[in-house]
Amino acid sequence: xxxxxxxxxxxxxxxxxxxxxxxxxxxxxxxxxxxxxxxxxxxxxxxxxxxxxxxxxxxxxxxxxxxxxxxxxxxxxxxxxxxxxxxxxxxxxxxxxxxxxxxxxxxxxxxxxxxxxxxxxxxxxxxxxxxxxxxxxxxxxxxxxxxxxxxxxxxxxxxxxxxxxxxxxxxxxxxxxxxxxxxxxxxxxxxxxxxxxxxxxxxxxxxxxxxxxxxxxxxxxxxxxxxxxxxxxxxxxxxxxxxxxxxxxxxxxxxxxxxxxxxxxxxxxxxxxxxxxxxxxxxxxxxxxxxxxxxxxxxxxxxxxxxxxxxxxxxxxxxxxxxxxxxxxxxxxxxxxxxxxxxxxxxxxxxxxxxxxxxxxxxxxxxxxxxxxxxxxxxxxxxxxxxxxxx
Amino acid sequence: xxxxxxxxxxxxxxxxxxxxxxxxxxxxxxxxxxxxxxxxxxxxxxxxxxxxxxxxxxxxxxxxxxxxxxxxxxxxxxxxxxxxxxxxxxxxxxxxxxxxxxxxxxxxxxxxxxxxxxxxxxxxxxxxxxxxxxxxxxxxxxxxxxxxxxxxxxxxxxxxxxxxxxxxxxxxxxxxxxxxxxxxxxxxxxxxxxxxxxxxxxxxxxxxxxxxxxxxxxxxxxxxxxxxxxxxxxxxxxxxxxxxxxxxxxxxxxxxxxxxxxxxxxxxxxxxxxxxxxxxxxxxxxxxxxxxxxxxxxxxxxxxxxxxxxxxxxxxxxxxxxxxxxxxxxxxxxxxxxxxxxxxxxxxxxxxxxxxxxxxxxxxxxxxxxxxxxxxxxxxxxxxxxxxxxx
Numbered sequence: 001x002x003x004x005x006x007x008x009x010x011x012x013x014x015x016x017x018x019x020x021x022x023x024x025x026x027x028x029x030x031x032x033x034x035x036x037x038x039x040x041x042x043x044x045x046x047x048x049x050x051x052x053x054x055x056x057x058x059x060x061x062x063x064x065x066x067x068x069x070x071x072x073x074x075x076x077x078x079x080x081x082x083x084x085x086x087x088x089x090x091x092x093x094x095x096x097x098x099x100x101x102x103x104x105x106x107x108x109x110x111x112x113x114x115x116x117x118x119x120x121x122x123x124x125x126x127x128x129x130x131x132x133x134x135x136x137x138x139x140x141x142x143x144x145x146x147x148x149x150x151x152x153x154x155x156x157x158x159x160x161x162x163x164x165x166x167x168x169x170x171x172x173x174x175x176x177x178x179x180x181x182x183x184x185x186x187x188x189x190x191x192x193x194x195x196x197x198x199x200x201x202x203x204x205x206x207x208x209x210x211x212x213x214x215x216x217x218x219x220x221x222x223x224x225x226x227x228x229x230x231x232x233x234x235x236x237x238x239x240x241x242x243x244x245x246x247x248x249x250x251x252x253x254x255x256x257x258x259x260x261x262x263x264x265x266x267x268x269x270x271x272x273x274x275x276x277x278x279x280x281x282x283x284x285x286x287x288x289x290x291x292x293x294x295x296x297x298x299x300x301x302x303x304x305x306x307x308x309x310x311x312x313x314x315x316x317x318x319x320x321x322x323x324x325x326x327x328x329x330x331x332x333x334x335x336x337x338x339x340x341x342x343x344x345x346x347x348x349x350x351x352x353x354x355x356x357x358x359x360x361x362x363x364x365x366x367x368x369x370x371x372x373x374x375x376x377x378x379x380x381x382x383x384x385x386x387x388x389x390x391x
Numbered sequence: 392x393x394x395x396x397x398x399x400x401x402x403x404x405x406x407x408x409x410x411x412x413x414x415x416x417x418x419x420x421x422x423x424x425x426x427x428x429x430x431x432x433x434x435x436x437x438x439x440x441x442x443x444x445x446x447x448x449x450x451x452x453x454x455x456x457x458x459x460x461x462x463x464x465x466x467x468x469x470x471x472x473x474x475x476x477x478x479x480x481x482x483x484x485x486x487x488x489x490x491x492x493x494x495x496x497x498x499x500x501x502x503x504x505x506x507x508x509x510x511x512x513x514x515x516x517x518x519x520x521x522x523x524x525x526x527x528x529x530x531x532x533x534x535x536x537x538x539x540x541x542x543x544x545x546x547x548x549x550x551x552x553x554x555x556x557x558x559x560x561x562x563x564x565x566x567x568x569x570x571x572x573x574x575x576x577x578x579x580x581x582x583x584x585x586x587x588x589x590x591x592x593x594x595x596x597x598x599x600x601x602x603x604x605x606x607x608x609x610x611x612x613x614x615x616x617x618x619x620x621x622x623x624x625x626x627x628x629x630x631x632x633x634x635x636x637x638x639x640x641x642x643x644x645x646x647x648x649x650x651x652x653x654x655x656x657x658x659x660x661x662x663x664x665x666x667x668x669x670x671x672x673x674x675x676x677x678x679x680x681x682x683x684x685x686x687x688x689x690x691x692x693x694x695x696x697x698x699x700x701x702x703x704x705x706x707x708x709x710x711x712x713x714x715x716x717x718x719x720x721x722x723x724x725x726x727x728x729x730x731x732x733x734x735x736x737x738x739x740x741x742x743x744x745x746x747x748x749x750x751x752x753x754x755x756x757x758x759x760x761x762x763x764x765x766x767x768x769x770x771x772x773x774x775x776x777x778x779x780x781x782x
Contacts, residue, residue, distance in 0.1 A: 006645035048455035064439035134656040243663030254397035272634030
């Protein structure tokens with residue numbers, strides 16, 4: 001049959017795949033030949049969802065809970081999330097402001113969808129989570145990556161916001177803890193940035209999907225700063241529920257009806273089963289298991305950070321959260337992508353190259369994820385050491 | 392705390408909520424006071440997901456399958472869907488062309504996302520599924536609703552495509568069976584419309600989410616017409632899996648890589664658990680249950696269609712599929728929305744007013760859904776009869 005020439009929308013030329021996928025495919029090909037690979041490239045917890053959460057899903061299945069929920073989520077789950085803000089942060093967040101979404105991805109699409117017009121700008125840190133700018137692109141808005149480095153803990157700052165905010169800017173997207181750097185934003189800086197945005201008629205959107213995985217200091221949620229900013233969260237990381245595709249948005253009151261409308265139309269609702277399961281994520285039993293996993297992550301960080309520094313990787317900021325180390329590898333290479341491929345081939349260690357996180361010197365950086373056991377991390381470090389000695 | 396004035400994106404002024412939600416809220420309020428309401432407004436099967444599918448989910452939970460899948464879906468599920476096209480339609484659809492998505496909503500967003508530029512037009516039938524035009528709006532494209540009526544079975548036709556296609560048109564969205572009318576498009580007409588679109592460098596996007604729920608004649612899938620059009624399907628309707636949020640896109644080969652890229656960025660993947668459950672949807676055991684439900688729907692249609700006609704509703708086309716009857720109520724009212732509210736208040740029957748389905752004389756129409764038992768449908772008809780007698 002004749003192949004029709006493909007008219008592909010212009011946006012797709014700007015929407016990049018995850019470059020690590022090529023590396024992952026190569027890792028899997030090597031594994032298929034019997035090679036053993038240490039995976040330090042994977043952005044999801046290695047832990048299976050805790051049994052009490054899975055058990056709740058099974059009970060929902062037995063009870064026949066397989067129909068749609070309201071677009072904004074089960075009332076009981078919105079209540080539970082509200083309660084979580086109260087117990088964790090002492091914050092009062094009305095359940096009515098909480099919109100349950102298909103993953104944090106769904107929450108970000110809703111936040112940008114109700115807020116940002118075509119041509120308007122959203123400031124975001126570079127390096128940052130790669131998908132963020134593509135959501136803006138989908139809406140014909142402009143994601144303006146602001147280069148950040150160790151001098152600001154790889155985060156946007158009040159000064160950077162003032163410097164880069166223009167009349168076209170409508171929002172700044174912050175991530176605390178950040179992917180790929182694991183750094184957090186202090187409460188004072190967050191409040192200052194909120195004031196700067198508010199004065200200019202703009203909003204902060206604060207990605208807190210790695211909340212719960214914070215190892216140093218006190219975690220502050222942006223919900224404590226103001227009711228007038230957007231907060232995105234997820235059951236994926238701390239709650240170890242990646243495959244369930246469940247997150248939430250805390251929206252300013254004036255935007256809730258709009259977010260509901262948009263969710264009705266483009267999602268209908270998040271997975272019913274995932275929502276019923278998530279109700280069990282806040283029980284003491286589940287929290288105890290999850291906090292144990294968090295302690296494991298801390299232990300891994302406390303091993304991997306000094307070990308990589310010892311090998312010569314430059315990690316000037318000790319990340320307080322998430323499960324990533326963003327390492328400057330310019331001592332070894334001026335092309336982190338080629339380096340990552342070579343390390344995979346020769347040492348059997350998979351690492352994500354910087355180019356997946358933006359345009360700010362990606363060739364200098366690698367992201368190490370400690371989403372595998374301490375024993376495997378030790379093995380990975382040994383292999384890297386041997387590789388660097390022989391290089 | 393001072394409420395900041397809300398900057399709401401312009402698109403939100405064009406994105407409408409489901410008007411039936413207001414009616415549903417009123418129905419629930421009445422039920423809370425003890426009133427009994429016959430629900431004929433609900434667009435999802437009343438049947439719980441068959442036990443073998445729920446059992447497969449439980450096995451996946453026990454096996455700890457809670458991590459992300461590839462963005463395009465589990466390979467085994469893409470294979471199973473490909474096999475389904477072979478057994479149901481004798482069609483060869485390469486698994487590589489099948490992208491598993493979070494509901495048909497996700498599939499439509501991918502199809503439009505890879506295909507349609509801002510300002511380009513997508514033709515669609517009016518009346519039609521209300522969300523469709525909002526997906527186009529989200530992408531800053533134009534959904535052009537083409538008024539259709541009983542003379543074309545409420546469907547677009549080759550002649551209508553030729554008449555409305557402009558240099559800005561890039562796609563036509565068809566739905567067979569259609570929501571809200573339940574009518575199907577014949578294979579010849581579909582082939583003609585594909586030729587018309589292809590000659591103009593455009594594409595058909597064919598929504599087949601009600602496939603499997605076809606009661607008369609032979610079901611033809613658009614995949615049999617050409618490899619060069621997009622087909623959207625879902626596990627929600629025939630497979631009774633609404634709350635699982637699982638669908639799929641069959642894309643022309645040249646668009647698969649683009650759809651994968653977009654899915655990676657905006658969804659990550661569909662629910663892992665839903666995908667494992669869906670693997671059990673194609674077994675003989677599940678199919679037997681599902682075909683029993685389909686026969687129940689047929690029986691309901693065969694009761695409700697003549698019963699509503701008997702009452703004086705004008706339903707010129709006997710719908711061959713889905714679970715809807717789109718009824719002209721202009722004999723009783725010139726405002727179907729007010730009529731639906733009055734019927735709810737006085738007769739305790741909930742029906743969806745036409746305004747949820749477009750701008751083509753919505754005030755003349757009501758959509759009756761036969762997603763409740765035959766006994767309840769009989770009760771609903773009795774109540775309507777009494778209401779109309781007393782009106």
